Amino acid sequence: MPDDDIDKARRRFLQTTGAGATLVLAGCSAFDSDSEETPTETPDPTPTETQEETNPSESETEDPPESPSGQVEQLDAYPRVKIASVSELSTGDVVEFKYPLQEQSNFLTRLGEQAWDGVGPDGDIVAFNALCTHAGCNVAGSVEPEDSRAGPCPCHYTSFDLSKGGLVNMGQATSDLPQIELEVDGGDIYATYVEGLVWGYHNNLRTGTPIEAAQSD
Ligand code: FES
Structure with a gap:
């Protein structure tokens, strides 16, 4: 190139x-x-x-479930329910009742000595859930008002002091007996609350058949 x-x-x-x-x-x-x-x-x-x-x-x-009868199976709050009248209650009497659900057994008694959270003129009327906090046996049949005691429990012999908020006196249970709060209105005694967890329940208000609140007349 x-x-x-x-x-x-x-x-x-x-x-x-x-x-x-x-x-x-x-x-x-x-x-x-x-x-x-x-x-x-x-x-x-x-x-x-x-x-x-x-x-x-x-x-x-969600709305609470309903039973076949249409009743609500859980409560949103403790009802106020009439249990007895002061004038009809003598020292040593024991009255059994259901509260706040039909499935929950309790007893009310008049001790004859002043008690923690006792109501009435002498502060000696108290109420407790009847199921032993050890394993759920019913102690209503073992209430001794003259000794301010529930027990010995028929199952394993726990006893509770009814003048001191259901304190465990002796036995297998480690929790006090749940006390039912009471109030007196016009000579009538009303249950208004449960202090403590009822044996077998995660929530005292769920689930079961609610007690109908009594009318205060
Ligand atoms: S159930 Fe009451 S002491 Fe065991």
Whole structure:
């Protein structure tokens, strides 16, 4: 090839590769620019409508189940129920009653000595759940008002002090007998609350057949 032709070919080559390099650099610059400027996606802290709709706290607000008879099987609060009249209760009497559910047995008695949370003119009328806190045997038949005692339990001989909030005197039980809170209104004695957990229940108000609240007349 003549020298002139060789020079022309060399110039064309250099022009071509120079343009290519420019394109490559432009490409790299565009790539870097894209990678630096691409915004990072951040989560939106505002709850979406879907999240609000599936809030678990809302799904827990269900109506309580109903028994076949249509009665609500759990209570939202302790009812106020008439148990006896002060004037008809003598020292040593024992009255058995259900509260706050039909399935929960209790007893009320007049001790003849002042007791913790006792009501009446002498503060000696008290009431307790009847199920022994050891294993659930009924101690209503073992109440000895003259000794302010329930027990010995017929199953394993625990006894409870009725003048001291159902304190365990001796035996296998480790929890006091749940005391029924009482109030006197117009000479009548009402159950209003249970202090302590009834044996066999995780919640004293669930589930069973509620007692009908008595009318205070
Ligand atoms: S059930 Fe009463 S002492 Fe065991």
